[in-house]
Amino acid sequence: MGRSPCCDKNGLKKGPWTPEEDTKLIQHIQMQGPGNWRTLPKNAGLQRCGKSCRLRWTNYLRPDIKRGRFSFEEEETIIQLHSVLGNKWSAIAARLPGRTDNEIKNYWNTHIRKRLLGMGIDPVTHAPRLDLLDLSSLLNSPQLNLSNLLSLQTLINPDALRLALSLLSSHTENPDIFLLQKLQENHLLNSQLQNQAPVVQPNQFDNIGTQQIPNQSQSLQGDMGQIFQNNSSGQGLNSNLPSFCNGISDQFGADVSSDNSSFQSLNSNSSNNNSQNLSFESGLSTPLINGSTEDERDQSFCSNLLRFEIPEGLDFDNFM
DNA sequence: AAACAGTGCAACCGCTCTGAC
């Protein structure tokens, strides 16, 4: 179609804005309003394209922009919204007064994403990915039993399973190698029986609310419950998780053993299969946590992440 | 003190969406 560019690139300035340019833009918008962005630079006496002016204004100069470090509440809100909305940064920004989509996007990519990965949580699906955790520390514990291993199989990527097997193979005194081999065999069997990968893939839950969730995900709740149930007695997987993720297992242990509600979001959605009636209120009313150290922050961050539930009655249209 | 690597963020790019004609 050959659409014309938004502006004539020749002679127009690019790169960082100077204070003088900022002043010109602010003064013009305060007097005239933004109006037409394409004609704005000329009227304001700026050697910039309209698009650059619009971005500068919306991302930096707007008077209602809140600058500075994200609070913990904001961070939690971002994570929770992202788990529902995905990379709809503008929709997320609409729920965070004073924050821009660009700012949130940057903060996600530079801080939150890394932290989630470090905790073994897939930043795309927000599901725990045990294959992202340190499997060697996980498997070197004598407390690992067949029940837990069989429970893990829906979460562990077959490649990670093979890796774990090889790790255990190097510890010949460890009797769990037999169990792991059984687990791998079971994996192969599942793969043959079902014409799909028997693991939780990153995008497995992308279509929650819009289509039927595979049975695989329904088994997830029971599996996770089984895994973390042992935790209440101080045994089981909890002690095998890396220290930075204690918050996860603590929370799971408590929640699952009491009411089996962890991961309810996945199942409640799959059973309801009705994204139109979901409400976001409880999802946004996150508890205020005053942890000040990074460790405390990570722990509560970790636990609350996995507690997130997509409430019934959420109306996605409100966010789009 | 200098070199290098890692990190954070503002700004840009290019595609998509939307509404006017």
Add this chain to the structure above:
DNA sequence: TGTCAGAGCGGTTGCACTGTT
């Protein structure tokens, strides 16, 4: 109904800053 321009959006880049060796 199709075309087009404006605006919005998500992904990416480039650079300044900071920490480490």
